[in-house]
Amino acid sequence: MSDGAYFQRDRQWHPPAYAPGYKTSVKRSPQAALISLNNTISEMTGPVFGHNMLGELDNDLVHNYAKPGESAIGQRIIVYGRVLDENGRGVPGALVEFWQANAGGRYRHKKETYLAPLDPNFGGCGRAITDDEGGYRFRTIQPGAYPWPNGVNDWRPAHIHFSVFGHAFAQRLITQMYFEGDPMIWQCPIVNTIPSREAVESLIAPLDMNNTIPMDARAYKFDIVLRGRRSTMFENRMEGN
Amino acid sequence: MQGLDQLKETASQTAGPYVHIGCVPNFCDITGVFPEDLGCRMVNEHTKGERITVRGRVFDGTGTPLRDALIEVWQADAEGLYPSPQEKRGMADPNFTGFGRSPGDMATGEYVFETVRPGTVPFIDGRPMAPHITFWVVARGINIGLHTRMYFPDDEEALKADPILMRIEHQVRVATLVAEKTGEAEYTFNIHLQGPKETIFFDI
Numbered sequence: 001m002s003d004g005a006y007f008q009r010d011r012q013w014h015p016p017a018y019a020p021g022y023k024t025s026v027k028r029s030p031q032a033a034l035i036s037l038n039n040t041i042s043e044m045t046g047p048v049f050g051h052n053m054l055g056e057l058d059n060d061l062v063h064n065y066a067k068p069g070e071s072a073i074g075q076r077i078i079v080y081g082r083v084l085d086e087n088g089r090g091v092p093g094a095l096v097e098f099w100q101a102n103a104g105g106r107y108r109h110k111k112e113t114y115l116a117p118l119d120p121n122f123g124g125c126g127r128a129i130t131d132d133e134g135g136y137r138f139r140t141i142q143p144g145a146y147p148w149p150n151g152v153n154d155w156r157p158a159h160i161h162f163s164v165f166g167h168a169f170a171q172r173l174i175t176q177m178y179f180e181g182d183p184m185i186w187q188c189p190i191v192n193t194i195p196s197r198e199a200v201e202s203l204i205a206p207l208d209m210n211n212t213i214p215m216d217a218r219a220y221k222f223d224i225v226l227r228g229r230r231s232t233m234f235e236n237r238m239e240g241n
Numbered sequence: 242m243q244g245l246d247q248l249k250e251t252a253s254q255t256a257g258p259y260v261h262i263g264c265v266p267n268f269c270d271i272t273g274v275f276p277e278d279l280g281c282r283m284v285n286e287h288t289k290g291e292r293i294t295v296r297g298r299v300f301d302g303t304g305t306p307l308r309d310a311l312i313e314v315w316q317a318d319a320e321g322l323y324p325s326p327q328e329k330r331g332m333a334d335p336n337f338t339g340f341g342r343s344p345g346d347m348a349t350g351e352y353v354f355e356t357v358r359p360g361t362v363p364f365i366d367g368r369p370m371a372p373h374i375t376f377w378v379v380a381r382g383i384n385i386g387l388h389t390r391m392y393f394p395d396d397e398e399a400l401k402a403d404p405i406l407m408r409i410e411h412q413v414r415v416a417t418l419v420a421e422k423t424g425e426a427e428y429t430f431n432i433h434l435q436g437p438k439e440t441i442f443f444d445i
């Protein structure tokens with residue numbers, strides 16, 4: 001039974017706060033060392049979201065912003081996978097939120113300045129709650145790559161942003177999914193904030209022709225791993241507690 | 242040698258400048274997809290406890306407020322119970338979510354939560370921790386979400402006896418975790434990412 005503290009985060013695996021190749025991080029990175037804290041109940045609990053909060057089209061970005069009878073423009077894809085913990089167990093009831101640019105690489109946002117056109121039928125957000133095995137899936141269109149102000153010619157590879165709630169606030173995670181075979185991945189200053197190639201590879205979703213829906217949508221698989229927990233069988237306890 | 246059969250946690254990436262689209266779409270005018278933004282209401286008319294407003298801004302190393310951050314909070318109810326299945330000490334107030342999410346105002350960067358004053362919750366060894374609200378901050382330029390805590394300035398005795406605050410080496414920094422009382426039932430908690438006033442962030 002794992003109901004103890006969460007495994008410590010491997011800070012060498014995650015991107016460091018200060019990563020000068022990604023210029024915005026320079027003035028937004030704490031400089032003092034983080035203060036290590038054993039998990040208390042404040043971190044080992046977290047909000048839960050029930051399946052009943054979901055609307056029918058929450059996991060269908062092709063249709064959830066489209067006018068009736070219309071759909072978003074772009075290559076249709078299914079993104080599916082499991083939310084697991086570091087012990088390899090599925091995490092049921094995890095809320096997974098996702099957002100992305102449209103097929104042309106343009107976001108629906110006031111502060112977006114890229115010249116690619118908006119798609120009137122694409123909003124760019126969706127969400128799902130994992131099933132008993134930790135599985136989730138959604139339908140969307142393949143997002144486009146887009147340029148961004150960092151270097152004079154930096155481009156983001158096609159990507160989907162993910163926000164994940166597990167069972168504890170200590171597991172809270174935001175990340176991005178990339179697509180197999182995209183040469184832009186290895187040139188991206190944001191991807192390159194991640195120290196190891198192995199950690200980057202874990203953000204790249206493979207194309208899965210077996211789960212592709214013929215004549216409709218291709219499939220990509222993206223598993224997400226949240227922090228795991230220790231067993232409490234031999235954890236320190238105050239005597240008599 | 243055998244392997245440990247453990248997986249690595251998925252690497253974090255910045256929430257980017259468009260985190261609103263996925264996390265608070267109604268706030269950024271993407272309407273009709275979700276009925277309301279997640280975490281926009283923590284209390285209702287039946288929630289027990291002392292109503293408070295918590296507001297503040299997040300500042301970068303130049304002292305400029307971030308206008309593209311997303312702030313999440315997680316806290317116990319007025320009795321000190323968390324509305325979570327992991328909470329084994331009792332049943333929290335069903336009219337309190339414990340979870341809030343607020344984007345900074347697009348012009349000023351100010352976040353706001355309407356909530357209740359949290360009760361006392363125990364540390365690992367059973368000693369009381371001073372009442373606090375757990376914060377999580379993400380934004381463009383933040384590569385991995387930042388965890389911190391907000392404490393209340395009127396809890397002087399509890400703050401002195403708090404098992405976490407007591408063992409912080411640089412006691413001069415503890416003040417960065419204590420909100421300012423800026424009105425009747427209103428607290429201001431500014432977060433500084435860098436510089437002489439840098440907020441304490443935790444590796445939890």
Ligand SMILES: [Fe+3]
Nearest residue numbers: 156159161257
């Ligand atoms: Fe993006």
